[in-house]
Amino acid sequence: MPQCSPASSIFERTAEDVVNEEQFAAIAKALAHPARVRIVAILTELETRNGCLNSDLVTELGLAQSTVSEHLRILKKAKLITAEPQPPRMCYRINSEQLARFSTLLAKIQAP
Amino acid sequence: MPQCSPASSIFERTAEDVVNEEQFAAIAKALAHPARVRIVAILTELETRNGCLNSDLVTELGLAQSTVSEHLRILKKAKLITAEPQPPRMCYRINSEQLARFSTLLAKIQAP
DNA sequence: ATACTATATCGCCATTCGACGATTAACTAT
């Protein structure tokens, strides 16, 4: 039983593998902050009620408005949320597909 | 149908919720770099063969030895991998339980 | 004891991140 001798094929990576790993890392990076995880969790709960966000995320998170806006921008960039103008407010929604994609990519890593 | 008026209960967070969100963010942070995702993927594949790493991760990743060591340190800190001395080498293994925990936490966020 | 190997750590640098206040932009309401 080889305790320490993997075949070199272990290291082989298709172009798709590399893309998947990069995309996974990019989404993970967007989720790498408690405030953003909180936002995603809130928006996901909201989704079950077909609603979008109007309440005071700023006071809820205890962060400055500009800081919250920046977190939303990062989540938007990672396609984890969408933002639709619904004057006078913005309507933020979770992008469940992207969260599911993250889950799928994780599953691929977990069970190769 | 309220398009934009969540009940404030959406925002309520138990202490456990907060801890879970923080732990999820911490693990996500460790996975927020392509090189570390690659390492996790490699070690996971290796796990199925009951092996551990002896091959040249450094040349495989195309990074300096010190850089790879730093990535391993970060993964270790997040408990995603374990390191056991097996002189003259180190035996790195995936910690499947922690990866599974990440998956569970993600599932909780996805389906609250 | 000496030489060799593998890994961790140190010091340095450039870049990115997280936070904030202040400002701007877009739209409403009066």
Added chain:
DNA sequence: ATAGTTAATCGTCGAATGGCGATATAGTAT
């Protein structure tokens, strides 16, 4: 037209990250 509200953007700051070469450490082998 004016005032008010919401959100994005700008500028700034300190802290953290990612990268590297060089060095230190721990263990093996001769």
